[in-house]
Amino acid sequence: MYKIGIDVGGTNTDAILLDRDSQLIYSVKSPTSLDIKSGIEQALQELLGGANIDKTKITHAMLGTTQCTNAIVERKKLAKVGVIRLGYPATASVLPYTAWPKDMIDTLSGQYAIAHGGYEYDGQLLSGLDKEExxxxxxxxxxxxxxxxxxxxxxxxxxxxxxxxxQWIQEVYGKDFPISCSSLIGSVGLIERENATILNAALCKVIDTTTQGFVQALQAEGISNVEVYLCQNDGTLMSIDYAKQFPILTIACGPTNSIRGASYLSQIQNTMVLDVGGTTSDIGVLQDGFPRESSVAVEVGDIRTNFRMPDIISVGLGGGSIVRVQNDNITVGPDSVGYRINEEALVFGGSTLTTTDIAVRLGLADVGDPQLVAHIDEAFAKDVQKEIAALLEQAIDKMKTSSEDVSLVLVGGGAVIVPEKIRGVSHIVKSEYGGVANAIGASIAQISGQYEQIYIYARESREDSLKDAQGKAVKQAVLAGAIEKSIELVEVEETPLAYHPENATRLKVKVVGHMV
Incomplete structure (x- = not known):
């Protein structure tokens, strides 16, 4: 039995092969292609060619992808969305798409309607539905x-x-028409939850193309009888059918995969993780083996949302970051040569000075031809290293919850550019396979289910509320592809709502289980 894990980044597509004991057998790093699919196919060909195994024994394939994130940021391949807000006339003063970028509204068609419906904050009926409407x-x-x-x-x-x-929409448009319900996606807060739901609805075509492309790439290599999963942004997996319902949950799954992979490689459950890619560095925090979740509203493509997101800080610093001197000041990034590093960096015969060139000059990396960077002044290279350290120190400080030094697990293909010592970091943990931690994180993940609702403890006991929320979270996990008997409760979060007179509490429950 073997498992394939693939993570598509902005610079590289990483692919790994694990045996039945989750031990790494083989790994490859291939440039990400513009169309994504051909890059996955290339990585698969290299992986299977190098591993030389019986393909019929591959049972699971997992994909972590940036496709949905890119579609929102680039405003491409998005579906035309109709928004039905149930809240007339109470919510007519603030319309859907408020504060959205105009180009995004034009891309999604801007169609919306405020219909009768909705509830008060205590669960009382605001107004009833009108089917004819x-x-x-x-x-x-x-x-x-x-x-x-x-x-x-x-x-x-x-x-x-x-x-x-x-149900009414399905009666008119058919069972297969893409529909997104906000109660299954976002948290408390009408506008942010609405925004997240609109984005989820807009991604239906992107996720369909992505999943089909992955399955076809596997079939082209003779891998057909496998369970296929996509990565979620909480460090777990979901089935293709579940991903088609909630494509927005793939956003930010790349850094999450790296954090989970870092935990697996280092065997550390609680620490800070630095993932250095070709263009950016992502910093996150491990709590009990899973990424810490953001507690604030997050902007996705300049749109404010409140759906589940990992607490990540991204810095424009990577192995391909361009180094410049302007008015005697050294700047590093945020622009990068990206996947063209093998053509443009000095050590590969190019003409652009990058952070990788600096690492090679200082003897921190053994790639390319060191003679091509021998002319770089060592003192200058060390000054560039100081600038890199300063960028990382600032970002790490933002993620810390105390003034004490933290341990840091370092992963990613661009990890060679990181200095040996960083202020605020007590020690740095590295792994031989850190360069493909993202793909490892994708392949070792479990299936999760999460449910969030406001419960009124004055009407329903805390025990009954918790039991109800856990049951609904288990249903979500089973829908995502988990074996029901293996599911266990891993997280309960309770937030009392001070303004409610009957002891109302926002209850969030998370469960995880093994894949089918």
Missing amino acids: ITKLLAEWHDQVESIAIVGVFSSIKNDQELQVR
Whole structure:
């Protein structure tokens, strides 16, 4: 039994092969292609050619991809979205798409309607649904939208109205029409939850193309009878069908994979992780083997959202970062030669001075031809190293929760550029396979389920509320591809709502289980 893990980054596509005991057998690092798919195919060919194993014994394949993130940032390949907000007339003063970039609104069509429905903060009915109103709206939108986002006011307390509208849409548009319900995606906060739901709806075509491309790439290599999973941004996996429902959960899965891989390689459950790629460095925190989750609203493509995201700081510093001298000041990045490093860096015969050239000059890396950077003044190279250290020290300091020095696990293909000593770091842990930690993180992950809702403890006991939330989280994990008997509770978070008179609490539950 073997498992394949692939992580598509902005610079490199990493692929690894694990045996039944999760021991690394073989790994490759291949340049990421513009169309992504051919880069995956190339990485697969190199991996299977080098490993020389029986392909019929490959049972699982996992993919971590930046496709959904790139689609939002670049405003490409997104679906036309219709937004139905259930909250008329109470929410008519702040319309959907408020504070969105105009180019994004134009890309998604900007179609929206505020319909009757919604609940008060205590679960009382705001207004009832009007089926005729929804049916008329769907007739107007026919052939104008490719996906629909349903957003109910305080659906985080009761989501029956969202589910009812979803059923009506399926009756008109068919069972396979992409529909996103906000209660299953975002947290408390109408506008941020609505934004996250719209983005999820917009990604339906991107995730479909991505999953099909991955499956086809596997089949082209003669790998067909396998379980295929995509990586989520909490360090776990989900089935293809689940990913098609919640494509937004793949956003930021790359850094998360690296954090999980770093934990596996170092055998450390609680630490800080620095993942240095070709263009950026991502810093995250491990808590009990999983990435720390962000507690604040996160912007995705300049759009404010509140769905689950890892707490990550990204710095424009990588192995391909360009080094310049301007007015006697040294600058490093944030621009990078990226996947063209093998052509443009000095050590590979190019003409651009990069951080990798500096690392080779100082004897920290053994790549390319050292003679091509022998002319660089050593004192200058050390000054560049100081600038790199300063950039990392500032970012690490932002992630710390105390003034004490922290241990740091260093991974990523660009890790060679990191100085041996960084202020605020007590010691740095490295691994022989740190360069493919992201792909390892993708392949060792479990399946998760998460559920979040506001419960009113004055009406339903804490024990019953917890049992209900855990049951619904287990259902999510099973839908994502977990074996039900293997699922266990790993996290409970309770946040009392001070403004509510009946001891209301936002309860968030997370479970994990083994893949099928």
